[in-house]
Ligand SMILES: O=P(O)(O)OC[C@H]1O[C@H](OP(=O)(O)OP(=O)(O)O)[C@H](O)[C@@H]1O
């Protein structure tokens with residue numbers, strides 16, 4: 076069995092993220108750092124919405140492959156895309172962005188990867204989808220869509236720029 080969310084639901088999620096960030100951050104400078112893959116595309120979309128208000132924004136991408144705690148994943152997905160952080164991390168307010176938050180292990184790795192660049196003033200977390208079932212004490216500051224799922228379900232996110240289509244499929248085990 077599976078259920079799907081369409082492009083309109085994804086767009087609503089992106090708009091909800093941008094609205095929540097705008098409300099909390101105001102006109103303070105902030106850097107959105109998207110986790111590859113797909114977190115970068117979500118961050119890009121949120122940046123596009125926020126830049127309509129002339130927000131003081133920086134954008135970067137983070138490849139956390141070498142910081143993961145499951146090395147089998149690297150064998151299955153050996154392509155390293157690399158990180159692109161072309162601004163000073165030291166003292167910067169960073170919002171990490173990912174497509175799905177599940178166990179929290181990706182974010183644990185992202186925090187390690189990011190802190191290798193320096194000491195940010197603050198790091199917050201924005202996710203397009205929170206599907207629950209954390210295995211680490213990590214919670215999002217900004218959520219686009221909250222999905223009730225079973226621990227054994229799989230949430231497949233496809234995004235136009237990465238996969239050619241905007242769609243979320245929740246496959247039950
Ligand atoms: O909270 P977690 O349990 O870490 O799960 C969330 C992560 O899982 C997915 O990435 P995945 O590991 O499938 O790699 P991908 O980015 O290469 O698709 C997704 O993009 C999140 O980054």
Ligand SMILES: O=c1cc[nH]c(=O)[nH]1
Nearest residue numbers: 175177228229230231
């Ligand atoms: O269901 C899941 C689990 C990990 N990562 C995803 O993107 N979906």
